[in-house]
Amino acid sequence: MLDLLIIGGGPIGIACGLKAQKAGLSFVIIEKGCLVNSLYNYPSTMTFFSTSEKLEIGGIPFVTISNKPTRAEALEYYRRVATSNHLPINLFEEVKTLSRENNAYTVVTTKGTYQAKRVVISTGFYDVAVNLDIPGEDLPKVQHYYKDPHFFAMQKVVVVGSSNSAIDVALETYRKGADVTLVIRGDEISHRVKYWVRPDIINRIKEGSIKAYFNANLTAIRQHEVDIETPEGPVTIPNDFVMAMTGYKPNFDQLRKWGLILSDNKFIPQYNPDTMETNLPGLYLAGVVCGGLDTHLWFIENSRIHADMIIDDIVAKKFGK
Template sequence: MYDIIIIGGGPIGLACGLAAQKAGLSSLIFEKGTLVNSLYNYPSTMTFFSTSEKLEIGNVPFVTTHVKPNRADALEYYRRVALSNQLPLNLFEEVTDIQKAEDVFTVTTCKSAYKAKYVIVATGFYDISVNLDIPGENLPKVKHYYLDPHYYTLQKVIVVGSSNSAIDVALETYRKGAEVTLVIRGSEVSNRVKYWVRPDIINRIKEGSIKAYFNSELKAIRETEADIQTPDGKITIANDFVMAMTGYKPNFDFLQQIGIQLSEDERFIPTYNKDTMETNVDGLYLAGVVCGGMDTHLWFIENSRIHADIILDDIVRKNTLS
């Protein structure tokens, strides 16, 4: 019997574990993959938008020689935080269900079942890709995740999207020798692209190093080619790989399965009290980017770190009253 079970071993899940530890409450953190699994699956070349102090959790300094830390810096930092504080972690153990009876939660995983007074869901949004829903999307050459640009040397690569991930992929693969074509629904590169990267991609498009089709959509993918609907009509181009950087979403089916209500519009915002982070299920809390539903740009590590303290303050208050 634990005081708190935390689902998600990312930065915010770890922050919740640190806050529980500070409050003197027993906890257990479940992560379906490795420690900070989402960060581990980020591109090897990824650099954070935030500076290191904005990524710190539990008042543990994040020291790096880079102004903006990269993936390797973050993995090192969060691993050291978890190990030095001896956080109770069950890695590679996916939670499959949560049921509540008589004010006690039973958390079922792929390996066993556990009981707790409170549950915090900090599962992020990086595990499920937003699909294109077009013919050929299931071909092996279509990727929704990207690790390293070298793999695409001398290949004809279509990149779908105009956000940070898409632009990073386009620039990095181009610089490793790929022939890159960008397919963008809007009329320009997104204004959310990192301010030091946006001029780079705009200039590469202007000089013709990267071909970009604006106000366009990828319509079909085949083994050696793909169809793009442009303002001037449909075109077919030769293609080896498609990098569909179309975004990711929380596991809404799981949230509904455990009783959390979602908004009825296309945003699927979970129901929770912003003052306590408690959902419509008493004792069940949300933390981190999962709170934003499909608005995945609203919450980041830097502005959702406070969720841990908000939640633990409410749990401590409830325990005091009981």
């Protein structure tokens, strides 16, 4: 039986593995996709808001050639961390069931069955998109994930949202020749947008290069056009693609199925903030999954400490410290 099973092979799951390795615990990391799957699915042109030292895990230096690391640099860093430390990571293996009996957990995956005294859930939030819940959202032209701007060259693109992902999509596709329209629920560009990007989008809107509807909502999507509700009334515009950058959320149904208690309003899981242990003994949370719908609450740089908190608690209980 394993001392620990870690669900999620992202940066925080790897950080938990590094800490468990140093503590001499037997463990395995289970990841349903590729290594750091969420980061892999980020836009190919992405630059992090954080500096490299704030993305470091396990005390291992993250050396970059610029102040803000890129997606490619982060993928290389976390891959080298995992491989050079020979962490036991099983990739492309999805957890199907998790149950507790006789003070231990049984975890059934698509490839096997594991037993562990304790479990860490570090599954992130990037796999479930927040839907618009409007007619036409299921059309192939509607996308919640963005990879590269070239695909949208010479197309009429509607981008929904005003945070970092939406603004990056709007600016990058515009610079590859797309006719871009932003649909923004609020009355301004979000102040969460990267400080060196926000003036750029504001100026593009002012000069008319990118059209923006503020205090507006996309209400319907059809094959060649969309409807927008604006303060001046409904507007219909021609459209080829809709980029619904409306955010993502943890898999709440899965967490409930596994026995976690979630708050009624923002679906924040119940856990001890000093140890990260949930309502289930020996089951811990790490990383952005802790925030429920508040997906901006936790990220790599401020949840790295979860690994230390969790493993310290496990070691204390294991050895009676």
